[in-house]
Amino acid sequence: MKSLALNPVLVDDELRLRLRRIIHVEVDDSMIDLLAYIVLHEPITLYRISKNTKYAISTVYKKAKRMMYYGLIRPYAYDVEDCDREKTIYETTVTGLLLCLAYKCVDDEVVLNRLCHKWQMRSYCCQRLLKTLYVLPALLEIDSNNMRVIEEPRALMVMILNNAEKLRGLVNENLFRETINTATHYLVSRLFLDGQIVTKSSLLLGNEKFVVNVSLDGDVYVYMCKLCSKQCTATNLAINSQCTLLHEIKKIVWGTLH
Structure with missing residues (x-):
């Protein structure tokens, strides 16, 4: 820290x-x-x-x-x-x-x-840690059972991203974006260390350019993408889209299967 x-x-x-x-x-x-x-x-x-x-x-x-x-x-x-x-x-x-x-x-x-030690966030500035603390009450307002995940940092960050749309309506925009960026950056760093992170009925994929959640039904939710000038955050990606991101996802999934 x-x-x-x-x-x-x-x-x-x-x-x-x-x-x-x-x-x-x-x-x-x-x-x-x-x-x-x-x-x-x-x-x-x-x-x-x-x-x-x-x-x-x-x-x-x-x-x-x-x-x-x-x-x-x-x-x-x-x-x-x-x-x-x-x-x-x-x-x-x-x-x-x-x-x-x-x-x-x-x-x-x-x-x-x-x-910082318990959440494995020593490389983060204290302001980022504090932003995460400020969204905890809102996260628990969405579901009080989320209290169980605060001991496990990766589960906490996944929970933040999985509830991104609901959080957007409970906190101010600046806090929302900074928290999403922190959670995304954290999970991307863990992707490099641990490989792909599997969430409930879905797969979290990403690198330094993008992080997405792919459900078993094929639905794609974009937490963050910097592959083009749109700089998308917290949005759904249409399967029939011609977006560059979809091609990157297919490359990762294809590489995993083969």
Whole structure:
């Protein structure tokens, strides 16, 4: 992630309030304190949390159990050197980091850097990360079940693209375009690393010039295309079209089959 000192970011109160609304967790001061400590020192055992804070081990266990129930933290590994006390090491989840951001339990810079690591977005500037955060409430307004995908960055980016038309009507145009560009760029980079990404009943294809979703019925949805001066985004492509993009898609599919 590019230095926040060179590119300062302020998380405004509106975003914090919207994050609180989408993460339905009742918190108290002790839970926020313990979550903040885990964010700053993760991965860490519950024993060490108790040892280094004012909270008794019984309180730490109780709050950790609740945080795991709400998906704020999860087991990371096992501490073989500390086996006489507490074996399990814990880390925050994306949901936990978002809750921390919502309540400003630590400096925003720390949380944003942790999110960049978990979402594999270290090469992106913090402004792009923040734009993605701003569309999360709108994405969950479309379908609350989308909350499940925020832990997996590729699934999140696919979800953003799959809901592009609905998102367009829920956020301003600049935020919409920047978010679509970020999701597209992210998935294109993963295409080069992982190969083609298969979504539900469809195939995501692309390179640095275009990204499209091809359904099993042959329908083509264009997330982004820079093959000509039209610079298309978030539109359907007719199968009988003479567009250069259709020829590029056929070349990729033909190459895959042969």
